[in-house]
Amino acid sequence: MRDLDFTVLGEEMIPEELKAVLEERKSQPFQITYTDNQYLYICIGYGEQETGGYSIAVDALYLTETNICAGTSLLGPEPSEKSNRTPSYPYIVLKTEYLEQTVLFE
Numbered sequence: 001m002r003d004l005d006f007t008v009l010g011e012e013m014i015p016e017e018l019k020a021v022l023e024e025r026k027s028q029p030f031q032i033t034y035t036d037n038q039y040l041y042i043c044i045g046y047g048e049q050e051t052g053g054y055s056i057a058v059d060a061l062y063l064t065e066t067n068i069c070a071g072t073s074l075l076g077p078e079p080s081e082k083s084n085r086t087p088s089y090p091y092i093v094l095k096t097e098y099l100e101q102t103v104l105f106e
Contacts, residue, residue, distance in 0.1 A: 051075025
């Protein structure tokens with residue numbers, strides 16, 4: 001088992017084709033992978049939330065003999081941010097090395 005190096009991508013860094021898929025799916029929770037044969041992108045979304053201010057923590061991203069394991073947690077907004085009633089669609093995109101293994105979402 002080894003931990004994988006990864007980068008959390010800001011919106012401007014997400015490949016256009018993947019961005020279109022995320023936009024389409026963001027209102028519902030999702031777990032998808034995407035590859036451009038150079039990198040593997042692991043995308044986890046939490047669907048529509050009532051307010052803004054959410055963040056996502058990466059709990060784990062590691063490689064076993066057979067799988068890539070990815071785990072994240074949705075962190076709620078600070079109490080001061082709950083007054084913002086604009087719905088948000090929190091998701092995270094992790095970019096890591098291109099590997100053939102199946103991604104398991106924890």
